[in-house]
Amino acid sequence: MSESIHIHPGSVGHEVAHDDHHHGHHEQSFITKYIFSQDHKTIGKQFLITGIIWAIIGGLFSVLFRLQLGFPGQSFPILETFFGHWAKGGTIQPEFYYALVTMHGTVLVFFVLTAGLSGTFANLLIPLQVGARDMASPFMNMLSYWFFFLASIVMISSMFIQTGPAAGGWTVYPPLSALGQASDGSKLGMDLWIVAMALFVVSSLLGGLNYIATILNMRTKGMSMTRLPLTIWALFFTAILGVLSFPVLLSGLILLLFDRNLGTSFYLSDIVVAGEVLPNEGGSAILFQHLFWFLGHPEVYIILLPAMGMVSEILSVNSRKPIFGYMAMLGSLFAIAILAFLVWAHHMFVTGLNPFLGSVFVLLTLLIAVPSAIKVFNWLTTLWRGNIRLFPSTLFAIGFVSLFISGGLTGIFLGNSTIDIHLHDTMFVVAHFHIVMGVASMFGMFAGIYHWFPKMFGRYLNSTLGYVHFWVTMIGAYLIFWPMHYEGLAGMPRRYLDKAIWKSFNQFGDLDKMITVVSIIVFAVQLMFVFNFFYSIFKGRKVTSTNPWGANTLEWTTPINPGHGNWEGEIPEVHRWAYDYGKDGREFIPQTEPVGANESKH
Amino acid sequence: METVMNQQRNKIHPHKFTLWVAIASILMMFAGLTSAFIVKSNLTGWRNIKMPTVFWYSTAAIILSSVALQVAVRSFKQREMKQYRSMIALTLVLGIAFLVLQYFGFKSLWDQNIKFNGSAGAGQFLYVIFGLHALHVIGGVVALLVMFLKAFFGKIKLYSSVPVEVMATYWHFVDILWIYLLVFFIVIG
Numbered sequence: 001m002s003e004s005i006h007i008h009p010g011s012v013g014h015e016v017a018h019d020d021h022h023h024g025h026h027e028q029s030f031i032t033k034y035i036f037s038q039d040h041k042t043i044g045k046q047f048l049i050t051g052i053i054w055a056i057i058g059g060l061f062s063v064l065f066r067l068q069l070g071f072p073g074q075s076f077p078i079l080e081t082f083f084g085h086w087a088k089g090g091t092i093q094p095e096f097y098y099a100l101v102t103m104h105g106t107v108l109v110f111f112v113l114t115a116g117l118s119g120t121f122a123n124l125l126i127p128l129q130v131g132a133r134d135m136a137s138p139f140m141n142m143l144s145y146w147f148f149f150l151a152s153i154v155m156i157s158s159m160f161i162q163t164g165p166a167a168g169g170w171t172v173y174p175p176l177s178a179l180g181q182a183s184d185g186s187k188l189g190m191d192l193w194i195v196a197m198a199l200f201v202v203s204s205l206l207g208g209l210n211y212i213a214t215i216l217n218m219r220t221k222g223m224s225m226t227r228l229p230l231t232i233w234a235l236f237f238t239a240i241l242g243v244l245s246f247p248v249l250l251s252g253l254i255l256l257l258f259d260r261n262l263g264t265s266f267y268l269s270d271i272v273v274a275g276e277v278l279p280n281e282g283g284s285a286i287l288f289q290h291l292f293w294f295l296g297h298p299e300v301y302i303i304l305l306p307a308m309g310m311v312s313e314i315l316s317v318n319s320r321k322p323i324f325g326y327m328a329m330l331g332s333l334f335a336i337a338i339l340a341f342l343v344w345a346h347h348m349f350v351t352g353l354n355p356f357l358g359s360v361f362v363l364l365t366l367l368i369a370v371p372s373a374i375k376v377f378n379w380l381t382t383l384w385r386g387n388i389r390l391f392p393s394t395l396f397a398i399g400f401v402s403l404f405i406s407g408g409l410t411g412i413f414l415g416n417s418t419i420d421i422h423l424h425d426t427m428f429v430v431a432h433f434h435i436v437m438g439v440a441s442m443f444g445m446f447a448g449i450y451h452w453f454p455k456m457f458g459r460y461l462n463s464t465l466g467y468v469h470f471w472v473t474m475i476g477a478y479l480i481f482w483p484m485h486y487e488g489l490a491g492m493p494r495r496y497l498d499k500a501i502w503k504s505f506n507q508f509g510d511l512d513k514m515i516t517v518v519s520i521i522v523f524a525v526q527l528m529f530v531f532n533f534f535y536s537i538f539k540g541r542k543v544t545s546t547n548p549w550g551a552n553t554l555e556w557t558t559p560i561n562p563g564h565g566n567w568e569g570e571i572p573e574v575h576r577w578a579y580d581y582g583k584d585g586r587e588f589i590p591q592t593e594p595v596g597a598n599e600s601k602h
Numbered sequence: 603m604e605t606v607m608n609q610q611r612n613k614i615h616p617h618k619f620t621l622w623v624a625i626a627s628i629l630m631m632f633a634g635l636t637s638a639f640i641v642k643s644n645l646t647g648w649r650n651i652k653m654p655t656v657f658w659y660s661t662a663a664i665i666l667s668s669v670a671l672q673v674a675v676r677s678f679k680q681r682e683m684k685q686y687r688s689m690i691a692l693t694l695v696l697g698i699a700f701l702v703l704q705y706f707g708f709k710s711l712w713d714q715n716i717k718f719n720g721s722a723g724a725g726q727f728l729y730v731i732f733g734l735h736a737l738h739v740i741g742g743v744v745a746l747l748v749m750f751l752k753a754f755f756g757k758i759k760l761y762s763s764v765p766v767e768v769m770a771t772y773w774h775f776v777d778i779l780w781i782y783l784l785v786f787f788i789v790i791g
């Protein structure tokens with residue numbers, strides 16, 4: 001509990017009696033230490049482990065629907081054993097297929113890559129890297145996790161009801177999602193989806209408020225904004241995006257809830273469903289898309305920015321070189337954060353959007369290529385002629401850069417409204433956003449886990465398993481998603497259950513089989529990572545020095561297993577930026593070291 | 603956590619700052635809803651409404667409650683605890699009065715046959731938007747109630763004015779938000 005932390009008043013250098021204080025060593029019950037903990041590090045771990053459980057569920061769903069896509073109509077009797085009437089005769093039923101696709105998207109985008117990624121690393125790293133005992137409000141921080149937990153429980157429960165979970169795609173466009181009579185997935189499952197997402201938004205806002213307040217108000221002495229590691233900058237912009245865009249999603253969902261349950265016509269107009277003429281008039285389904293994508297697009301960057309920040313940090317530490325172009329990195333993060341709010345309609349080019357308006361959104365969308373290219377250039381120049389240590393974290397960070405380039409380039413295709421008319425809702429889109437946002441951010445997350453695992457648990461992850469994990473995932477990701485570009489260019493639609501009646505798509509039959517087989521292998525390797533993760537928590541090689549990677553940032557000045565309050569004694573003072581690597585013949589100079597008289601300028 | 607705060611070299615108290623960010627966030631939600639209102643008011647089947655007069659009374663109630671809370675903050679800072687207690691009580695009563703008046707406003711609209719069913723109009727938006735605003739006021743009333751109980755029955759003497767100021771900022775915010783929403787509905791609805 002917060003009462004148990006004793007913190008010395010006064011700034012660094014001020015002598016304080018230590019006799020009756022014991023930092024973080026107070027007796028805590030199991031419940032306050034591990035369950036309802038207000039320690040940001042424990043909350044970070046709670047987010048991470050919940051995120052891992054969600055990732056297994058979401059990943060398994062993708063394997064299941066890939067079975068249908070790779071082997072349409074084929075019977076896998078084991079599926080009926082597990083899923084009953086959802087897989088009658090061992091083949092995945094249409095309702096089940098759409099539920100799987102929808103839940104895969106929802107789970108991965110929100111529960112894994114938003115809560116699991118920024119929830120974990122914002123909680124773990126912000127207080128440690130800015131030099132604070134804890135978040136601005138540890139209690140709100142705890143609430144943030146427990147709202148996420150509640151959201152998880154509601155979302156999980158929707159999978160066990162008779163009519164199944166939401167099945168209209170993760171974007172839940174009305175009118176399909178607004179009318180229970182339209183499909184099974186639009187019945188109770190959809191209401192539970194909305195409730196779960198509302199709880200999720202609350203969790204994400206409580207977290208985001210804390211992150212912003214902590215970064216702006218609780219930095220240690222000497223930690224000016226331009227001395228912050230890029231991880232913190234990235235998490236800062238992520239939090240701002242979340243705080244300003246999630247409420248808009250919430251308002252869209254509230255209106256949807258009214259349409260579903262109270263008969264209003266916010267999104268519904270002139271609809272005949274199952275022979276029945278509905279009285280709704282004057283609603284606009286496009287309105288929902290505007291509200292949804294006003295969140296939905298910033299959400300892409302909510303997912304991606306933390307990964308970018310961590311990759312910047314890890315590449316600099318492990319190439320033993322300062323980050324190339326710190327201010328340019330910062331400026332490009334800022335530009336991406338601004339542009340994130342101005343491009344949402346590029347998801348709506350084929351909704352009958354005014355072509356003039358469309359061209360404005362094309363221009364703004366293509367502008368994102370500029371800060372993205374700056375970042376890629378800086379990552380590559382950070383690596384250039386560096387003294388690179390190829391740890392699994394480094395490999396995943398380099399993999400992130402590779403995926404970000406490949407996925408970013410196809411974004412230029414899709415950002416053009418004319419080309420998008422051909423490519424929208426094809427497998428090309430699936431390939432694009434999985435590479436650039438899904439897999440790339442997963443790689444950022446893996447890089448972060450391998451790098452900060454010693455800080456989290458005082459032990460290392462097994463490196464050999466880490467290398468296997470990296471190479472199989474890297475090669476697998478390209479084998480899975482690269483061919484999808486060709487399918488999409490040929491016009492193959494996404495989300496379709498069975499494309500057998502289109503003769504022209506038959507040529508992709510074997511390709512789809514290959515994709516399915518590879519995705520099963522990649523999924524198995526992720527399970528190996530999960531094993532590595534939990535095994536290493538208890539049995540991994542122990543960390544013996546406080547600064548195992550030779551890094552400059554403040555989290556490595558804490559004890560190996562820091563208590564609540566992080567530092568024993570004073571919070572260290574910061575004298576320099578975080579990237580003095582390979583300077584004046586020294587491998588690294590921690591941020592806490594005062595600038596020497598003869599030191600060259602950075 | 604007071605000690606954590608004190609040793610940071612901060613200019614604005616983190617809790618106050620957090621509240622300002624939260625206010626920005628809440629504003630985004632209402633911005634989303636009011637822009638949805640504007641988009642939809644140009645579509646077919648739109649019906650305007652006449653604002654029930656009872657909403658003017660609720661406006662008066664919430665403005666008065668804001669004034670009362672401001673007086674409470676001032677008396678807290680001057681350690682005039684008696685006046686502080688009575689002003690907190692007055693704010694709480696006026697806040698509850700606001701909510702009751704809102705209920706009568708909704709009821710008056712409902713009786714004019716403006717219901718959820720059927721084609722859309724300003725009425726449905728009013729229920730959603732004013733309803734969400736009322737939820738934010740209820741949140742404020744709960745916080746006021748806690749503050750009220752602490753002021754009357756609390757055993758510990760409080761000297762930091764931060765909680766009172768945070769409360770006041772939030773309360774003024776829902777007050778101004780209400781005035782904005784009312785003007786919005788009168789001008790555009």
